[in-house]
Amino acid sequence: MWVEDIWFKKSKIFRDERKLMFDYIPKVLPHRKEEMLKLGEYFKEFILNPGSISVKVILVGGIGTGKTVVAKSFGKKIEEFSRTKSKSEIRYAHVNCHAHRTLFSIMQKISAELRLSIPRRGFSREELIYLLWNYLESSDKYLIATIDEADFLARTSGFEAIYELTRLSEIVNKEKMRISLIFIFRDLSSLLSLEKSAQSTLSHNIIRFEPYTSDQIIDILWARIKEEGAIYEEAINDEVIELIGELVGFDKGGTGDARLAIEILHRAGKYAEFEDREVIIPEDVRKAYNDVIPSFPKEEIKALKLNEKILLLALVRLLQRKKYITKVPLGILEFEYNELCEEYGIKPRRHTTLWEYVQHLKNMDIISAEKSKRGYRGKTTLVGISSVPLQTLEKLLKEEIERDLGVS
Ligand SMILES: Nc1ncnc2c1ncn2[C@@H]1O[C@H](COP(=O)(O)OP(=O)(O)O)[C@@H](O)[C@H]1O
Numbered sequence: 024m025w026v027e028d029i030w031f032k033k034s035k036i037f038r039d040e041r042k043l044m045f046d047y048i049p050k051v052l053p054h055r056k057e058e059m060l061k062l063g064e065y066f067k068e069f070i071l072n073p074g075s076i077s078v079k080v081i082l083v084g085g086i087g088t089g090k091t092v093v094a095k096s097f098g099k100k101i102e103e104f105s106r107t108k109s110k111s112e113i114r115y116a117h118v119n120c121h122a123h124r125t126l127f128s129i130m131q132k133i134s135a136e137l138r139l140s141i142p143r144r145g146f147s148r149e150e151l152i153y154l155l156w157n158y159l160e161s162s163d164k165y166l167i168a169t170i171d172e173a174d175f176l177a178r179t180s181g182f183e184a185i186y187e188l189t190r191l192s193e194i195v196n197k198e199k200m201r202i203s204l205i206f207i208f209r210d211l212s213s214l215l216s217l218e219k220s221a222q223s224t225l226s227h228n229i230i231r232f233e234p235y236t237s238d239q240i241i242d243i244l245w246a247r248i249k250e251e252g253a254i255y256e257e258a259i260n261d262e263v264i265e266l267i268g269e270l271v272g273f274d275k276g277g278t279g280d281a282r283l284a285i286e287i288l289h290r291a292g293k294y295a296e297f298e299d300r301e302v303i304i305p306e307d308v309r310k311a312y313n314d315v316i317p318s319f320p321k322e323e324i325k326a327l328k329l330n331e332k333i334l335l336l337a338l339v340r341l342l343q344r345k346k347y348i349t350k351v352p353l354g355i356l357e358f359e360y361n362e363l364c365e366e367y368g369i370k371p372r373r374h375t376t377l378w379e380y381v382q383h384l385k386n387m388d389i390i391s392a393e394k395s396k397r398g399y400r401g402k403t404t405l406v407g408i409s410s411v412p413l414q415t416l417e418k419l420l421k422e423e424i425e426r427d428l429g430v431s
């Protein structure tokens with residue numbers, strides 16, 4: 024196949040890959056309705072009676088909790104609403120302080136978003152502020168600006184920068200309050216050193232964004248697949264999505280970061296595509312996860328007891344055979360383990376010892392083990408491997424076992 028053929032070939036996995044890019048704004052935001060409604064409340068007066076007040080709101084939360092996407096999609100809604108239903112037009116501008124590190128640069132970005140033509144040089148910050156105000160005043164427009172990654176601005180430009188921004192609406196206020204602000208922080212520690220007066224103007228309206236649980240991650244991923252149409256529904260199944268939920272969900276010891284979850288899904292899709300498959304399988308997810316978080320505990324695995332290694336290899340083999348499944352009952356694993364012991368010519372350990380091994384491997388985060396829910400007769404323990412690619416594990420375990428046995 025020529026490289027051109029790859030570009031012309033239709034994907035069996037992705038319906039619209041752009042929808043997995045980090046800056047795509049989805050139509051629906053599962054589990055962020057409450058945060059969106061709070062924003063709506065805070066801005067109600069500003070939107071219904073433009074000019075009457077200036078609003079300042081803080082969004083705070085860890086990476087990938089949806090702060091940026093909620094602010095942007097709120098901005099989009101406001102612009103649409105004001106175009107059709109409001110007396111005056113309200114514009115939205117979004118500035119990321121990683122890219123715009125000074126007040127001047129922030130003002131430049133806001134002006135650019137409003138399509139104001141400004142000279143590149145020879146303009147002071149005050150002149151820029153005046154230009155912005157003049158534009159809003161003469162065209163009778165209002166502005167909501169989001170200052171994203173504001174922690175960074177506070178760290179690099181000092182707190183005066185934040186303080187001056189909070190006063191922006193007052194500086195340009197003649198008769199009407201034309202500017203409102205949304206600040207986005209990862210945490211509020213940088214606010215503590217702000218002057219009391221600035222602190223109090225800011226601390227009234229805080230919306231907290233909690234890390235996503237695995238169930239929430241699962242909903243977000245399915246929404247990206249079904250409602251947004253990023254991936255063909257036939258190309259994926261619950262098992263795969265649940266595995267990502269387990270890796271990323273905050274309640275399962277993950278970071279609760281939706282960006283990570285989407286990135287894993289995207290990369291897993293790429294792996295399936297490389298191998299010309301029509302479906303994404305758990306092994307694609309394990310590989311993808313290891314690309315983004317290389318957490319393979321090689322030394323710990325080498326230090327395992329011989330029988331623990333054999334038990335782990337038995338699990339790897341089972342999961343490799345059951346390509347589409349992420350967990351197997353302990354009884355079946357024992358069976359496979361016994362067979363493997365026979366192959367290697369060693370005496371298998373008893374059930375209680377194996378049970379201890381499983382607990383140990385679980386505590387090391389190499390395998391997952393939990394009581395079964397529905398679908399199995401009686402209660403049984405289901406064991407699986409979530410984060411390490413089976414291929415990598417298999418190779419290492421075989422070498423290790425053979426070395427322990429003195430075969431090689
Ligand atoms: N509730 C949600 N529904 C759909 N996608 C979400 C949701 N929360 C976050 N995302 C997606 O996850 C990624 C990270 O979100 P983002 O808003 O950039 O997080 P933050 O700004 O808090 O770090 C983005 O691609 C975003 O579209």
Ligand SMILES: [Mg+2]
Pocket residue numbers: 090091092171
């Ligand atoms: Mg963000």
